[in-house]
Amino acid sequence: MMIGGHEIRCVVLGASAGGVDAINFILGKFHRPLTVPLLITLHVAPHSIFIEEAFRGADSTIQIKEVADKEVLLPGKVYFAPADYHVLLERQGHVSLSSEEAVCFARPSIDVMFESAAFAFKQNVLGILLTGANEDGAKGLKTIQDFGGLTYVQDPREARSPFMPQSALALFTPTQVLVLESIGELLYGQGAT
Amino acid sequence: MVIDSDFDMELDLLLNAIFHKFRYDFRGYSRASLRRRSQAALINLDVLSLSALQARVLHEPGFFEELLQYLTVPVTEMFRDPAFFITLRENVVPYLSTYSSLKFWVAGCSTGEEAYSLAIFLLEEGLLERSLIYATDINPRSLKVAQEGIYPSSLIPKFTQNYQKAGGKSSFSSYYEEAYDAVSILPSLKKHLLFADHSLATDSVFSEVHFISCRNVMIYFEKELQERATQLFYESLVPGGFLGVGEKESLQFSPLMPKFERLHAPPCRIYSKKRRLNDKK
Numbered sequence: 001m002m003i004g005g006h007e008i009r010c011v012v013l014g015a016s017a018g019g020v021d022a023i024n025f026i027l028g029k030f031h032r033p034l035t036v037p038l039l040i041t042l043h044v045a046p047h048s049i050f051i052e053e054a055f056r057g058a059d060s061t062i063q064i065k066e067v068a069d070k071e072v073l074l075p076g077k078v079y080f081a082p083a084d085y086h087v088l089l090e091r092q093g094h095v096s097l098s099s100e101e102a103v104c105f106a107r108p109s110i111d112v113m114f115e116s117a118a119f120a121f122k123q124n125v126l127g128i129l130l131t132g133a134n135e136d137g138a139k140g141l142k143t144i145q146d147f148g149g150l151t152y153v154q155d156p157r158e159a160r161s162p163f164m165p166q167s168a169l170a171l172f173t174p175t176q177v178l179v180l181e182s183i184g185e186l187l188y189g190q191g192a193t
Numbered sequence: 194m195v196i197d198s199d200f201d202m203e204l205d206l207l208l209n210a211i212f213h214k215f216r217y218d219f220r221g222y223s224r225a226s227l228r229r230r231s232q233a234a235l236i237n238l239d240v241l242s243l244s245a246l247q248a249r250v251l252h253e254p255g256f257f258e259e260l261l262q263y264l265t266v267p268v269t270e271m272f273r274d275p276a277f278f279i280t281l282r283e284n285v286v287p288y289l290s291t292y293s294s295l296k297f298w299v300a301g302c303s304t305g306e307e308a309y310s311l312a313i314f315l316l317e318e319g320l321l322e323r324s325l326i327y328a329t330d331i332n333p334r335s336l337k338v339a340q341e342g343i344y345p346s347s348l349i350p351k352f353t354q355n356y357q358k359a360g361g362k363s364s365f366s367s368y369y370e371e372a373y374d375a376v377s378i379l380p381s382l383k384k385h386l387l388f389a390d391h392s393l394a395t396d397s398v399f400s401e402v403h404f405i406s407c408r409n410v411m412i413y414f415e416k417e418l419q420e421r422a423t424q425l426f427y428e429s430l431v432p433g434g435f436l437g438v439g440e441k442e443s444l445q446f447s448p449l450m451p452k453f454e455r456l457h458a459p460p461c462r463i464y465s466k467k468r469r470l471n472d473k474k
Contacts, residue, residue: 069412082441088225096223097412116225
């Protein structure tokens with residue numbers, strides 16, 4: 001998919017406290033599937049079970065699932081990292097799980113996912129960082145930018161927990177700082193092409 | 194962190210060098226996670242590039258063993274994923290009890306916690322006396338720690354919690370002796386364990402066993418290596434034998450799945466080897 005002339009092959013999104021509502025707000029803008037995969041790392045407690053019904057897109061045909069080890073990421077699908085495992089993107093377009101140490105006290109870690117996305121897809125990544133109470137994701141989002149990818153940070157003034165977006169902004173200047181409405185519109189608007 | 198467009202290429206070269214020099218085969222491992230670990234190696238070993246690492250690996254005796262500590266993932270704990278042991282107790286022990294002598298294999302045992310957990314579990318189920326547990330890994334330093342069976346006291350609270358959640362029948366402290374800041378696993382448990390060097394990437398079947406535990410090891414392999422390991426496990430199991438994998442691992446998409454039967458619906462992670470290929474359920 002193209003965003004402002006920039007080709008995106010994968011969208012990676014991270015969130016923590018306040019993330020369920022924020023993610024659903026964005027998914028609620030998707031009246032049809034994106035033309036790329038969307039991979040989400042949401043901080044959850046170990047052993048927590050992924051509840052598919054907790055998330056839905058405006059288009060109910062959009063498939064939302066927990067990602068499996070070695071699963072190939074397909075356009076239009078929305079994938080969540082499982083509890084207690086990091087998710088890493090591979091260059092071949094699939095995902096590997098890892099149970100290495102927590103990063104920023106988090107497993108799954110947003111930093112780990114973001115960084116792997118940058119290495120796997122270089123500049124063809126859009127990274128999005130939303131509400132959250134710790135700094136996981138800030139460094140990884142910067143890595144996406146360093147590799148030439150696009151980066152959106154949720155406006156801290158709107159975020160339920162502003163700490164996560166603020167940590168990113170303290171580290172670097174992302175492509176855009178946006179409210180959820182705009183993130184949704186940008187993704188949906190561009191995602192259709 | 195340096196963004197180096199040659200990183201992936203240099204990693205390929207390094208893995209090839211390691212294979213040709215030491216016969217350790219990391220070429221089939223998942224790359225993204227290997228990349229992270231080799232970046233950590235560069236920082237901690239204070240080396241500027243993977244090529245420089247390769248030079249030291251090839252020319253400096255003892256250096257490879259240092260690097261190996263970064264290439265393998267040492268994360269493990271006693272009674273990890275306690276629900277696994279509950280399934281074992283309910284669904285696997287009844288079958289195992291029918292054998293007068295049992296062999297187990299913990300593949301990728303790291304520093305031994307998984308193997309000792311299995312030993313404690315079998316003791317409480319009255320099966321340890323008739324059992325031999327093979328515990329294998331590719332990291333000699335981890336195997337040495339495993340063999341010694343000495344763990345820092347700081348780990349005990351987590352281990353104890355896991356043990357209790359796994360349905361432990363006694364008290365976890367009855368299985369170790371304390372000394373200074375560490376605990377030492379009882380010799381009576383250790384005598385049923387055999388720690389050895391074995392690689393799922395390069396080695397073959399070494400014994401016929403009744404139960405294999407390989408948990409959170411195959412996620413570090415790419416698909417092809419996962420298939421090789423699964424094939425090895427299949428050939429190592431007695432008909433009706435069991436294979437246990439990690440919480441988010443599965444044989445679901447493996448070409449070998451038709452030869453196995455999952456004990457329960459997902460998220461069950463224990464499979465049994467079908468007794469006959471045309472077994473239906």
